[in-house]
Amino acid sequence: MKSILGGLAGAAALNILHESIRRFDHFAPRVDLIGEEALTKLTKAAGATPLTGNARYGATLAGDLVSNALYFALIGIGLKKHLIARGAAYGLAAGVGALALTKPMGLSDAPVNRTARTQVMTVAYYAIGGLVAALAMRALKK
Numbered sequence: 001m002k003s004i005l006g007g008l009a010g011a012a013a014l015n016i017l018h019e020s021i022r023r024f025d026h027f028a029p030r031v032d033l034i035g036e037e038a039l040t041k042l043t044k045a046a047g048a049t050p051l052t053g054n055a056r057y058g059a060t061l062a063g064d065l066v067s068n069a070l071y072f073a074l075i076g077i078g079l080k081k082h083l084i085a086r087g088a089a090y091g092l093a094a095g096v097g098a099l100a101l102t103k104p105m106g107l108s109d110a111p112v113n114r115t116a117r118t119q120v121m122t123v124a125y126y127a128i129g130g131l132v133a134a135l136a137m138r139a140l141k142k
Contacts, residue, residue, distance in 0.1 A: 002140040003076025004069065010087070010133025011068035015061065017125050029122040030111035031098060035060040037107050068094075072133035080141065083134045091130020095123030 022028040043050040102109040112122045
């Protein structure tokens with residue numbers, strides 16, 4: 001339970017950071033657009049009518065929170081003394097994955113690969129999410 005709560009804290013931090021900065025910085029990553037594209041493709045593949053507008057945005061945000069929370073919860077597996085290092089490593093891996101896996105998955109990589117600045121911000125967001133998850137888990141285990 002502590003790992004899931006920590007994972008949720010990391011996912012929330014990641015999404016708050018992303019949603020806040022993207023409103024003010026034109027070069028900020030737009031992972032939300034990749035999520036919306038993926039949701040639309042999955043919905044069409046299932047033979048359903050894709051969501052639009054706020055419904056698509058909300059469903060994408062909810063899916064992002066759940067998937068990142070579950071991923072970041074994995075940080076809690078292992079020795080407590082390596083928790084922070086695992087948080088950083090999982091976060092960095094997720095950030096690099098966001099850059100490298102979009103095209104192979106058939107999605108546009110432009111929202112996270114537009115510029116070097118966008119790429120660095122993408123990796124940094126996920127690294128921060130991983131660290132927040134690890135710190136939350138450490139606090140909950142005390």
